[in-house]
Amino acid sequence: MTALSPHLRQATPVVAVRGEGVHIDGEDGRRYLDFTAGIGVTSTGHCHPRVVAAAQEQVATLVHGQYTTVMHPPLRRLVDKLGEVLPRNLDSLFFTNSGSEAVEAALRLARQATGRPNVLVCHGGFHGRTVAAASMTTSGTRFRSGFSPLMSGVVVTPFPTAFRYGWDEETATRFALKELDYTLQTISPPADTAAVIVEPVLGEGGYVPANRAFVQGLRERADRHGFLLILDEVQTGVGRTGRFWGHEHFGVTPDILVTAKGLASGFPLSGIAAPEELMRKAWAGSQGGTYGANAVACAAACATLDVVRDEKLVENAETMGARLRHGLEAVASRNPAVGDVRGMGLMLASEFVTGDGEPDPETAARVQRAAVDEGLLLLLCGAWNQVVRMIPALVIDEAGVDEGLRAWAAAVEAGTSGAAGR
Numbered sequence: 001m002t003a004l005s006p007h008l009r010q011a012t013p014v015v016a017v018r019g020e021g022v023h024i025d026g027e028d029g030r031r032y033l034d035f036t037a038g039i040g041v042t043s044t045g046h047c048h049p050r051v052v053a054a055a056q057e058q059v060a061t062l063v064h065g066q067y068t069t070v071m072h073p074p075l076r077r078l079v080d081k082l083g084e085v086l087p088r089n090l091d092s093l094f095f096t097n098s099g100s101e102a103v104e105a106a107l108r109l110a111r112q113a114t115g116r117p118n119v120l121v122c123h124g125g126f127h128g129r130t131v132a133a134a135s136m137t138t139s140g141t142r143f144r145s146g147f148s149p150l151m152s153g154v155v156v157t158p159f160p161t162a163f164r165y166g167w168d169e170e171t172a173t174r175f176a177l178k179e180l181d182y183t184l185q186t187i188s189p190p191a192d193t194a195a196v197i198v199e200p201v202l203g204e205g206g207y208v209p210a211n212r213a214f215v216q217g218l219r220e221r222a223d224r225h226g227f228l229l230i231l232d233e234v235q236t237g238v239g240r241t242g243r244f245w246g247h248e249h250f251g252v253t254p255d256i257l258v259t260a261k262g263l264a265s266g267f268p269l270s271g272i273a274a275p276e277e278l279m280r281k282a283w284a285g286s287q288g289g290t291y292g293a294n295a296v297a298c299a300a301a302c303a304t305l306d307v308v309r310d311e312k313l314v315e316n317a318e319t320m321g322a323r324l325r326h327g328l329e330a331v332a333s334r335n336p337a338v339g340d341v342r343g344m345g346l347m348l349a350s351e352f353v354t355g356d357g358e359p360d361p362e363t364a365a366r367v368q369r370a371a372v373d374e375g376l377l378l379l380l381c382g383a384w385n386q387v388v389r390m391i392p393a394l395v396i397d398e399a400g401v402d403e404g405l406r407a408w409a410a411a412v413e414a415g416t417s418g419a420a421g422r
Contacts, residue, residue: 011036011379012372019046022393022400024377033404034377035390040203040235040347043262044307045393051265054303058296067095067293074298081305082273085244087253092279095271095293099234099260100128102270103197105287106256107132109274110195110228113281117152118188120180120196120227122159124205124383127197127232136197139205140383155188159202160214163340163351169211177217190225195256197230200246200344206382207342207349207389215250228255228278234270235347238262239308239394242318242345249344262394265304267297313394320396321345327405328390337363337416346396349389351382352416359386367415374407 015027022045024034037043044051058074065072079093096102107119119136121127126139134144135151144150157180160172167175184190196218202208222229231254236246240262243249247257255278260270268291308314325341325348332338332350337360339353352364361384368388371378381387392400 011368012377014372014377021045021048022396030375032372032375032377033392033400033407035392035404036377036379037262037391037393038266039379040240040261040391042266043238043240043394044265044304044311044313045395046266048265048303048307048395050307051300051303054299055267055296058299062295064291065295066290068288072295072298074295074302075293077302078293078298078305081302085305086257086273087245089253089275090257090273092276093271093273094279094287095269095298096289097268097270097291097294098128099232099258099270100130100133101289101292102234102258102260102272103127103133103136103232104130106197106230106232106258106272107136107195108286109256109272109279109282110230112283112286113278114194114227116192116194116227118155118192119153119194120155120157120183120188122176122196122198122202123156124159124161124202124208125197125199125232126202126204127199137204139202139381143204155183155193157183157196159198159205159208160211161202161206161208163208163342166357170213173211173214173217176214177221180217180221184221184225190227193225193227195228195230196222197232199232199234200236200249201241201347203235204381206351206387207347209342209344210250212250215247215252219252222255230254230256230258232258234258234260235391236344238304239314239317240345240347240391242314242321244308244314246344263304264297264301265307267294267300269294269297269301308394311395316396317345317394320392320398320401321348323398323401324348324390324392324405327401328408331405331409331412335412335416338412343389346390346392346394349381349387350412351387353386359384361386363416364388367411370414371407371411373414374410376404376407376411 018025127133127136158176160176162172237259257273340351352360
């Protein structure tokens with residue numbers, strides 16, 4: 001008999017047979033509160049009626065029109081709709097399927113446009129699993145080990161991860177920017193540096209937000225030295241952080257923006273946005289792909305953007321995120337095993353630590369499993385998988401947040417019993 005690879009392990013034992021809003025119905029007949037959203041993908045919730053209707057209508061008309069062969073109306077509509085939410089100067093788009101592919105497209109554009117070989121990445125960042133994207137990923141060795149040699153030209157510079165360093169945010173930021181300057185002086189001179197790429201909030205790296213001083217420091221150095229600023233908004237985009245784009249928190253516009261995940265409510269679609277002048281510097285034939293900008297995915301994305309606007313889901317992410325964070329902090333205040341609560345909007349996490357402050361993946365795993373028993377689906381992240389993250393759909397309401405917090409409190413109590421003395 002054939003079977004899935006033994007390394008494709010599920011984070012939960014649930015076999016999902018139906019999804020609706022922020023809930024999943026399991027094959028076991030139980031309804032679960034889904035705080036994973038397909039790893040931040042089902043932004044408008046499971047099977048939002050307007051997204052489903054748009055996809056069904058498109059399936060009946062044109063499933064696939066390969067977009068370097070023929071144009072199709074859903075793609076034209078999507079370009080127009082993204083123009084309403086993108087920074088004004090990011091007026092040229094290229095679409096593909098996954099976040100990894102979009103990251104690689106951004107890297108290729110940066111190298112071709114600048115003629116420079118190197119890319120700076122921030123320690124703890126996740127940018128994908130394909131070879132180039134994995135070479136730029138430093139959130140955990142599991143994403144980049146065992147298939148060396150990796151792509152050359154990647155230089156790692158610190159991210160202001162204040163909790164890990166044991167510093168305040170200002171100190172961590174000052175350190176990270178000073179080390180970036182040192183890196184440019186000792187490893188990757190500006191003349192060799194095509195771009196710096198960073199997530200507004202580290203994803204797999206532990207849900208660590210950047211801050212205004214750090215991102216503005218990156219922007220200033222990119223402008224001064226003539227390299228590009230690429231913001232990987234695969235997970236932070238489309239309202240997740242309480243702004244449409246995560247970088248809006250920092251008062252900075254990137255040269256290249258990468259988007260995916262929540263863009264099409266579960267249909268595979270990703271892309272990059274850049275100024276047309278910059279996009280023109282890509283070499284002929286360097287942008288393309290068989291399935292990119294699939295007609296059904298584009299139709300779903302158009303409906304997703306309409307729902308996000310009409311149902312004010314960006315504002316809802318900010319409001320419900322504040323409510324969720326308040327509840328998470330209340331649980332943490334009662335349990336020393338939770339060392340930190342952090343994130344932005346509806347992208348929040350709790351980091352578990354031992355009594356001496358070291359990462360505690362065992363307790364995090366127990367809590368995550370206990371949450372399933374409470375009917376709450378969660379995921380782990382962080383270098384040691386010591387962080388439990390929450391990414392519910394942007395349609396969540398007060399009742400859903402409170403339901404999740406009740407389950408979370410019970411799961412933390414169950415998962416940390418006896419852990420403090422270890």
